[in-house]
Amino acid sequence: MTDTYFVTGTDTDIGKTLAAKALLQAVNALGMRTAGYKPVAAGCEQTSEGLRNGDALTLQRAGSVALDYASVNPYALTRPLSPHLAAPMDNVNIDAAVLTQGLRQLQASADVVVVEGAGGWLVPLSDTQNLNQWVIEHRLPVILVVGIRLGCLNHALLSKRVIEADGLRLAGWIANHVDPNAACQQENLAYLTRHLGTPLLGRIPHLQETGGDVGHYLDLSALTLQGRQPPGSL
Ligand SMILES: Nc1ncnc2c1ncn2[C@@H]1O[C@H](COP(=O)(O)OP(=O)(O)OP(=O)(O)O)[C@@H](O)[C@H]1O
Ligand SMILES: C[C@H](N)[C@H](N)CCCCCC(=O)O
């Protein structure tokens, strides 16, 4: 039985990829097989091997299962825009069945799959399709990454409200100190701890270097991972 978590955030550029990497690394440290999944990535570089997205490459490297790029990122879109705009510019039509097929393939080889969304919870994939609909279809538990900065309280509460109205479980949240100059960070953290009503899985400080191990900033004891080994058995 594979545990799959969907990582969303209060906005684009608030640290979902860093937090998803931390989740993968923290689960790796428990000795479980992990795979990262970035089903839709907007903002890619053209390389000799095809379009490549930085988030997907980060998740590909952080997962413990060796996967080819296309398995981690089935839709690689050129422009750094909302997917509903970036896809038609590449003559691509995002098909939810392809996203599902990719997820199933990863679930077959990993104990834990960490799926990173794009932007925030309601990001559009087309004029009639939003990414949350696919998450609802799969009933994935959601982890909310809050980029601690001015405006995040409203964005966090709105996200929580809609995720729960969508019938999904908010399995936890991660505080990411993305803005070193944000005022009252401790007070905002305390407010969110009181009002999000879901476990705080960890705080990622503002880092000079984001390339190393960040898994140790998280404590996954609040997540019920099926394949977790009993303490002392590793
Ligand atoms: N805790 C942190 N310390 C320092 N830099 C950070 C931190 N968190 C995020 N960043 C930097 O902020 C930028 C945005 O972070 P990231 O790419 O993880 O955002 P995102 O929410 O995944 O965005 P997207 O919606 O594009 O997927 C990156 O350059 C990242 O390295
Ligand atoms: C390009 C960016 N970094 C993300 N990949 C996509 C963000 C989409 C945001 C859409 C929106 O809510 O306005």
Ligand SMILES: [Mg+2]
């Ligand atoms: Mg990202």
